[in-house]
Amino acid sequence: MSGDHLTGTTFEGRAAEQLAKPFQRKAIPAAVDGTVAHSRALFATGDRERLRELGRDIRAHAVANLPEYVAAFTDAAEANGTRVHFAGDATEANAIVAGICRDAGAQLIVKSKSMLTEEIELNPALEAAGFEVVETDLGEYVVQIANDRPSHIIGPIIHKTRGEVRELFSAIAGRDLGDDPRALTAFAREQLRDVFLRADVGITGGNFAVAESGSVVLVTNEGNARLATSLPRVHIALVGVERLLPRTADLSVLIPLLVASGTGQQLTTYLSIASGPRREGEPDGPDEMHVVLVDGGRSAILGTGYQDILNCIRCGACQNVCPVYRQVGGHAYGWVYGGPIGAVLTPLFKPSAEGLEVAHASSLCAACDDVCPVKIPLHDLLVDLRRDRVGRRIPGRFERLAYGAWSRAWSSPLLYRLSGRVGIASLRLLARGGVVRRGLGPLRRWTRDRDLLLPGRRRR
Numbered sequence: 001m002s003g004d005h006l007t008g009t010t011f012e013g014r015a016a017e018q019l020a021k022p023f024q025r026k027a028i029p030a031a032v033d034g035t036v037a038h039s040r041a042l043f044a045t046g047d048r049e050r051l052r053e054l055g056r057d058i059r060a061h062a063v064a065n066l067p068e069y070v071a072a073f074t075d076a077a078e079a080n081g082t083r084v085h086f087a088g089d090a091t092e093a094n095a096i097v098a099g100i101c102r103d104a105g106a107q108l109i110v111k112s113k114s115m116l117t118e119e120i121e122l123n124p125a126l127e128a129a130g131f132e133v134v135e136t137d138l139g140e141y142v143v144q145i146a147n148d149r150p151s152h153i154i155g156p157i158i159h160k161t162r163g164e165v166r167e168l169f170s171a172i173a174g175r176d177l178g179d180d181p182r183a184l185t186a187f188a189r190e191q192l193r194d195v196f197l198r199a200d201v202g203i204t205g206g207n208f209a210v211a212e213s214g215s216v217v218l219v220t221n222e223g224n225a226r227l228a229t230s231l232p233r234v235h236i237a238l239v240g241v242e243r244l245l246p247r248t249a250d251l252s253v254l255i256p257l258l259v260a261s262g263t264g265q266q267l268t269t270y271l272s273i274a275s276g277p278r279r280e281g282e283p284d285g286p287d288e289m290h291v292v293l294v295d296g297g298r299s300a301i302l303g304t305g306y307q308d309i310l311n312c313i314r315c316g317a318c319q320n321v322c323p324v325y326r327q328v329g330g331h332a333y334g335w336v337y338g339g340p341i342g343a344v345l346t347p348l349f350k351p352s353a354e355g356l357e358v359a360h361a362s363s364l365c366a367a368c369d370d371v372c373p374v375k376i377p378l379h380d381l382l383v384d385l386r387r388d389r390v391g392r393r394i395p396g397r398f399e400r401l402a403y404g405a406w407s408r409a410w411s412s413p414l415l416y417r418l419s420g421r422v423g424i425a426s427l428r429l430l431a432r433g434g435v436v437r438r439g440l441g442p443l444r445r446w447t448r449d450r451d452l453l454l455p456g457r458r459r460r
């Protein structure tokens with residue numbers, strides 16, 4: 001999936017495959033509704049709008065002045081003893097990381113969760129180069145041993161049942177571990193603790209990189225990133241080049257926004273700020289720290305009408321409330337990101353006909369706009385992407401003719417009113433008790449899964 005082409009399938013095909021999994025359709029709302037409720041409760045107290053505005057302003061300022069902050073970050077990080085590398089694309093990023101690991105004489109690498117490393121397909125690249133890579137976030141560990149892909153930014157195995165995890169872990173243990181989540185987690189911890197102690201290199205992402213201090217900031221709930229940054233001899237942080245913040249003080253705005261939106265928590269369990277290799281007299285930490293700033297299509301978005309998407313802090317809140325994502329799950333979007341953020345990022349990072357199609361995986365209800373902690377106008381960006389798709393004449397001839405005719409008809413007030421009357425009269429013929437349960441033609445696909453209520457009468 002690293003090229004311009006994704007999986008060679010359509011959104012409709014992928015969505016149908018996911019919709020055929022009844023567990024997933026129940027599991028996603030069940031898993032995210034608690035987070036949504038806690039997040040709403042947190043934002044209901046205090047001045048939520050003010051905090052979101054501040055978050056948006058900080059991110060928009062950093063993105064608008066990216067070259068300046070990249071230079072400042074590099075100077076500060078190198079003054080701390082960190083080596084900063086730049087990668088234009090996935091191939092370069094993977095080669096840089098493999099080179100650092102080779103120079104360190106590494107064999108075993110531990111990783112904490114990072115969507116950027118999913119984007120660049122780091123694990124297969126490192127394995128092809130002869131390294132053993134072990135994911136240490138519990139969800140990502142399951143994804144790795146199942147040879148699967150994450151389906152949510154924050155909860156990578158939201159699509160998996162407890163029974164599936166039990167089967168996977170029991171196969172490794174060589175005995176049935178039962179399905180008590182605590183026992184399964186304890187088993188994973190036992191496996192991973194030894195791996196941490198033997199690992200030569202720890203690879204993490206970075207929620208933010210602070211230009212003022214040259215630090216990489218990591219927000220986790222499992223503590224695995226802290227082990228990955230302190231036990232192995234070498235720490236490599238891969239950070240999207242847009243994830244810079246000007247000042248350490250900006251964390252006081254962005255961290256509460258990220259944590260409340262991502263997990264509905266007031267505080268994260270672990271907040272790690274990595275500011276260089278271990279200094280003399282310090283009891284732990286790596287001998288070497290490297291930061292790889294990855295462009296991967298980001299700078300091509302700068303200065304376009306889509307620049308606001310670079311403000312994203314990958315909290316996953318837009319996925320949790322999206323009515324499309326909640327039904328089809330993340331894998332239906334065909335690349336790394338699902339939900340509204342995926343429907344915008346995939347067409348921008350993979351601007352093929354297949355990538356652009358994902359901009360249509362939205363009902364345009366704008367629920368995502370309401371929850372985005374940095375106020376990204378996802379709804380407007382989706383409409384613009386659809387306009388671009390039409391401008392590139394990607395839709396088929398029939399679709400273009402149909403929408404062209406519709407546009408011309410509804411540009412005439414007379415035809416607009418007439419079509420409305422004909423439409424409502426037709427629905428009335430099909431309705432029983434004010435509800436259409438079996439439609440005809442294209443309406444049949446709608447009524448296959450849901451009823452259609454007749455529109456209410458206009459009040460005079």
Ligand code: SF4
Nearest residue numbers: 312313315316318372
């Ligand atoms: S677009 Fe907004 S809500 Fe969605 S992941 Fe990014 S920051 Fe979170």
